[in-house]
Amino acid sequence: MQQQLTNSQGQPTAAILSFTRMLLKLLEEGNEYIAICFDLGGKSKRDELYAAYKADRPPTPDSLISQFPYVRKIVEALGIPTVAMDDYEADDVAGTLAKQAETVGFDVLIMTNDKDMLQLISPKIKVHRVNPRGGYEIYDAAACKRRYGIEPYQIPDYLALAGDSVDQIPGVSGIGEKTSPKLLSEFGTVETLLQHLDEVPERFRTKLEAGESHALLSKKLATLETALELPITPEGCKVGDKNNETLLALFRELEFHSLLDQITTDREMPKPDTNYQMITDEAELKQLIEELKKNEEFSVDLETTSTNPIDAHIVGIAITTAPHEGYYIPILNSLLDTPSLLSQDQVLEVLRPVLEDVSYQKVGQNIKYDLKVFKRHGADLKGISFDTMVASGLLHPASSSHGLNDLAFTHLNHKMIPIKDLIGTGSKRTTMDLVPLPQITEYACEDVDITLQLKNKFVSELATEGLTDIFRDIEIPLISVLADMELAGIQVDGNYLRQLSGEFQERLDQKMDQIYAEAGQEFNINSPKQLGQILFEELDLPKNLTRKTKTGYSTDIRVLQRLAPHHPLPELILEYRSFAKLKSTYTDALVGLINPDTRRIHTSFHQAGVRTGRLSSSDPNLQNIPVRTAEGREIRRAFVASDDDHTLIVADYSQIELRILAHLSGDDRLREAFEQDLDIHAQSASLIFGLPPEEIDDDMRRQAKTMNYGIVYGVGAFRLSNELQIDFGEAQQLIDNYFQTYAGVRDYFDRIVAKAQEQEYITTLLGRRCYVPEIQAADRNTQEFGKRVAINAPMQGTAAELIKLAMLEIHDYLTKNGKRTKLLLQVHDELVFETPKSEQEEVLIEIKRMMENACQIDVPIKVDIHAGANWLEAK
The missing domain is CATH 3.40.50.1010 (5'-nuclease)
Structure with missing residues (x-):
């Protein structure tokens, strides 16, 4: 089930949001009646x-x-x-x-x-x-x-x-x-x-x-x-006056942060008195340094020319040590009528000793961005102690937004200056170096001021929720690790991607001819309406295997899979869509994301946004690089070592969520299989089908493998029947057999669901909370989704913690020992490194050792690790 739009308390909000937007638009257009x-x-x-x-x-x-x-x-x-x-x-x-x-x-x-x-x-x-x-x-x-x-x-x-x-x-x-x-x-x-x-x-x-x-x-x-x-x-x-106070309360409860600008005014949300100052000469800058040295911590934020830290130039630096105060040091401003400014070299020379001194604690909102920009400009931001975005993600993992504007409104009842007021939107959007100094000073100082206020609030909340240790010992140190990974990037062979894209286009053309032949006519393959007409009107395929939509018959992947046994066309459409996605989403798109200066792709990793604590990535999203099909796996061949003197190392946790399930559930049979290093899927098939291991064929093992991985996500008979292409009753029987075989797993799932229903959250092995408000929903579908989240979150969340601990230890080992090996990517249970061939033998052993011992559980942790010239070869 796809997660529906809710607030962090599990209240569905999609219809409310859509209806409210419509009404606000009508009012904005000047409709009086x-x-x-x-x-x-x-x-x-x-x-x-x-x-x-x-x-x-x-x-x-x-x-x-x-x-x-x-x-x-x-x-x-x-x-x-x-x-x-x-x-x-x-x-x-x-x-x-x-x-x-x-x-x-x-x-x-x-x-x-x-x-x-x-x-x-x-x-x-x-x-x-x-x-x-x-x-x-x-x-x-x-x-x-x-x-x-x-x-x-x-x-x-x-x-x-x-x-x-x-x-x-x-x-x-x-x-x-x-x-x-x-x-x-x-x-x-x-x-x-x-x-x-x-x-x-x-x-x-x-x-x-x-x-x-x-x-x-x-x-x-x-x-x-x-x-x-x-x-x-x-x-x-005739429309009456708006009650902005009531609207603010409703929007805050429903978490409609995107609508605030349309209903709030200064009268409803008065701003406190502030002391924001601009520093434009060296004497003032040195005086600021003396002020910083009197304090143990300060909030810092950069204004830059770009949201991409790999290309951004510093426009100015904002700093504060106390709420409602702030200092802005402008460095770059392209307006002709601005006074002379301190140079970037002057500012960084004076600030560097404080920035790089770990005894001064630094606070920021998404401070990883500032860390990367500082590093690119020759300053290392050390002593990072707090990130409000990361703290919000830990405290409110079910929330969909952890941006500063939303956090200020939700937690401080404060409306931030919208950035669009400074640089505009759309085709009229400019850059921060073109903003007048008084405006950018107010904006930048407000950022560091509000960040510090949020920090003071979140510190006590983390302690109350028992999350201080995870935040301090895992999430905060991880910021520097991720920054180094993102700055390093990974080299990509653009020529190979273009070649692969051409091959995919040839396959698409072939599939298109086959589709037209089976359909008996040409039509727009990408039009669900036209495809539905062909399948259910022209070919008269069973209509009970689809559903009617606003545009006609549904032709989504599940419908096509159900139709496949009845006619060759649905399978051809599925193959066509697969190649089209590989081409548009990966081979074509990845070429455009290669940095022209570094010849590498620099993805961004995010610590907030996934309720289980897993990292996500964007620009590009490397978590979704295909692995299930041979054609999809070929995309990994484009990710290469930088030259012939280097190789890529891929280290992958083997069946880690199942191993964590064995630990959490205490199921004797599951533990025994891992302790004896058996083929877990063949062993499960033997137990489920009641046959000796030598009589288990490939299809039985495949079914057991699907069960093993599906059970971790709370899979039901309907989904299992689709994945295995078997009828519902047979799928249900498989599930029943599985839980009879692994009775301890069934008991554990019952306990965890009951616990989630009682307290609306579950915890990982290290104590991270994953809130599951959906489990209390009146709507049965939403409630079932909540149960599946509750079942999966302890395993997925613990696996996320395990790999984070490994990343921290490995990064520390590489840094302290002066190794040139670099950690480049984290993709779910997998780490990708680039290493000089001279270090390969040693680091292979050390990486495997550290990953397998990052956290102790009751069954052995196993890591598969290999080296190769590209990601696919090393995999």
Whole structure:
């Protein structure tokens, strides 16, 4: 299951956020009169007409129901009037209000996704409908004619014939969406059509005669009431004043940080008195140094010309030692009217002794960025003691944002100066060296000031949650390790990537010809709508293996996998998509990320953002380099050693999460398999299928391997049946056999889920907390997702801690012993090094030893380690 959008407490928020954004946009566009029409949820007049009306609609998901109260609160806080009536649906209320507004001279816009509302279109009434891409399409009479082939007033007649499966309007059996417009273009209305059945072709006449009562009933159901006595008039729909205090509280609770700029003002969030100073001469700079030496710690932040630390130039340095204070030292400013500034060499010469002295503790927000830029400019930032972004990720791992603006708002009730106020956005975006000095001074000093305030708050929270040791002993030292890795980068053979991209294009062309041959026609392979039409209409493949979407039939990977046994085309489409992704996401994209100066790719590793504590990476995301297919693995061949005198070393923890599961669960059979260094997948197959090891074939071992790895993620029978291409019952039997075989694992999972339900978090072996608010959700799907997270997090989180400990020890060993071997990449359970061939033999032994002994568990930890000229060869 894909994780849905929630706040850090597990409250689903996707619908609230989408609806709120729409309302804010309407207000921003200057609409003075707005009304929200709600359903009251009871029976309507249509239910009296037809008992089956909307009867078969699936129940509203609990995750959506839980969002309704917030929607109403936000509408009220925005000052937008609402209206609803007993016995009538929101569509009837909206229809009446629209017609009344039209009468008194308003131009009316109805925002909806219901096509029955199109019947209201007139010269003064238009309808905005949500399109599949998330935008809106404006419908006037011409647009209605283009889309449905009828005039707006004929919409009830259209639904009377074609029916509506969403609302269970029956229509006439056998008269569908294509035939209805043709009949209505000739006869105008359903009533006229039924009076002239003798003029209708026989193949339709018999269907219309049999369905006459349904047609007339359906038209009544589809026709909106537009003459209700409403408790509000169009003039009464004028938008009132916003209650910004309430909105701020709601947005803070829902964690809608991106919406703050649209509703906050200085009056609601007053700024405290501050003392921010700019330093422009050497005497002031030396005085600042003396001030720094009186304190044990200071907050530091760089303003630069780029967000890419490999290319960035220093614009200025901000420092503070106390809340509400700050100093900004400008170095680079491209405005012509600025005073002369201290040079970069002058500033760094004076600051370097303090920056590089570990006795002065440095605090920052994403301080790894500043560390890298300082290093590139000849200064080493030593003594890093606190990073507020990393602390936030540790304290609030379920949160989706750990940026300074969001942290300031959430934890200090403070609204930061938006960077767009300084450098703009889009095509008008400039760089920080073009910002006037007073503005950049205020902005830069605020950053270090707020960072220090957050640090003071987070210190006590880390202690309260029992996370101080992990933060101090693992996460903070890891910052310097990651910075060195990112600065080193890894060399990439661009020519090989271009060659591979060409080969993938040839394969794509071949697949395209095969696809057209199987389909019997050419079509846009990348269009799900066209593909769905081919699969389910032209080829008549089983429709029960898909689902209807807004654009037609679903053709996602699961649907195609289910269809594959029925026809060759779905498998060809899957192969085509695989090659297309390899080409666009990897071979083409990676070439563009090679730094022209270093000829290397410099990814960025992130310590905050994954709730289990795993590192993630971006630009590029090397955690997703493909490994399952031979073609995907070939991409790793492009990552090479820098020259013939160096090799790459790849060290990979073997089955580490299963080994951690053996330790955590205490299951005797699982522990015994690892203690005896057995083939865990063959051993599991032997136990699950009740056969001696010599009778286990490759397919049995494959099934057991899928089970072993799937069980770590809480896999269910549905997913397992898809992965193994077996039926649901067989998959469930495999799971049952697995838990009978490893009863200790089943008991451990039960314990961990119960613990997560009780306290809403679980812990790793070293005590990191992984919060699982979803496990308390009313929505069953969300709750099941929470259970899977709770099962997996102790293993994945402990594995993440293990490799971090190994990275710290290895980095320390390489540094202290003057080795030229460098740690370049961390990809899940794997580390990639570059080493001179003269050091290879020694470091292979030492790396393996340190990784296998980084943390002690009850079963042996095993590392596979090899060297080669490229990543694939070393793997």
